Amino acid sequence: MYQPNHHDFQTLIEAMPICTILHDAQSKDILWANTAALSALGFTLEELIPLKAPDMTRDAPKYKRSIGLRWLERAARSGQRTIEWCYRSKAGVEILSEAVATLVHLDGRDVLMVQFRDISREDKVKRDLIHAEEARRVSEQQLEYLARYNAMGEMAVAIAHELSQPLAATRNFIEGALIRLGDTHSADQGVHWGLQSAVRQVEHASTIIKSVRDYVVKLEQSAERVDLNELLHETQYFISLRAEPSQVRLEITPSAEPLMVHCERVLIGQVILNLAFNGIEEMSGLPVERRVLRLRACRDDGVARLSVEDCGRGIQAVAQEKIFDGFFSSKVGGNGIGLALCKNIIGRHHGDIWAQNLEPCGAVFSFSLPLVGV
Ligand SMILES: Nc1ncnc2c1ncn2[C@@H]1O[C@H](COP(=O)(O)OP(=O)(O)OP(=O)(O)O)[C@@H](O)[C@H]1O
Ligand SMILES: [Mg+2]
Known part of the structure; x- marks a missing residue:
């Protein structure tokens, strides 16, 4: 049965595509990083070791050095902790990552092994999904509004149709009453005025109704x-x-x-x-x-x-x-x-x-x- 030896383990870790950085659990200083981490960040091991967290993170409060240190501290106490972290490469490129810090005991001391992977693509997909969902909600609202508006238009046409008959009849009745009043000398001028005003209102209502129908059918017809x-x-x-x-x-x-x-x-x-x-x-x-x-x-x-x-x-x-x-x-x-x-x-x-x-x-x-x- 194959038993990997010490050298094989090192080869395996170096070949792993997941970026790995080792920190001292006490001081949090960087001790070592694998090839994947070095090539993702663009530093040599010698350049990386003296760096402190703020040199690798963006200015967002979410990625402040104190928060990074707290995360490592908690990992040191509890054994493992995950965080969304933002590394910055030597070229200044920000790498949004999911980082897991795990406490391990190496060479007689406590070490935090941080493994991180770039999640910026997933993050973009997530953001795109949220945008798409938001756009869908807005267009649904607009659709509902249009549907209601459309229903209103249809109702207006139906009402216009239903009302035109009684309105025409009302106008005839009032005009008939005016003619009869005109024959009577004792007719009250106030009654005359009231009835004439009523005729004007009915005429106005009829014109509105007619124009609503015309409007819904075709604007140009009545413009x-x-x-x-x-x-x-x-x-x-x-x-x-x-x-x-x-x-x-x-x-x-x-x-x-x-x-x-x-x-x-x-x-x-x-x-x-x-x-x-x-x-x-x-x-x-x-x-x-x-x-x-x-x-x-x-x-x-x-x-x-x-x-x-x-x-x-x-x-x-x-x-x-x-x-x-x-x-x-x-x-x-x-x-x-x-x-x-x-x-x-x-x-x-x-x-x-x-x-x-x-x-x-x-x-x-x-x-x-x-x-x-x-
Ligand atoms: N002259 C105004 N000064 C201040 N606010 C106004 C004025 N005109 C309209 N608004 C605001 O706009 C709102 C919408 O007006 P709109 O005419 O569409 O509806 P409404 O008057 O509330 O109801 P209705 O559909 O019966 O006319 C009003 O409720 C009011 O809040
Ligand atoms: Mg109004």
């Missing part, structure tokens, strides 16, 4: 050339219906020149309404004299810009990133859909939408649309 100032003017009535009960004063500033854009007018109108309604809601807690909502249209570097400015608390820091992404609302009973819809509508019109906080208070929400030739 037209519109002056943004005109749109601002059209929405003013609906904004005032909300502003008045909330005691919000409106300041509307159209531009001096026409701002011709190519758009689906009712949808861009909805964007203006959503922004204005948010501003009005935002100021509900302010003293009455400070409740002012400013809407401005202007030409700005080749685009038409519309901004809606309020004097509220401004956008909260936690909300900054997510307000346009949908399903974020800081309001009791808010859906968090208004701004996401605005972003979608403006995006499909090749425009931009953004928000800024104002000093000392308030926020301004703006959108821009490409100008088209008059």
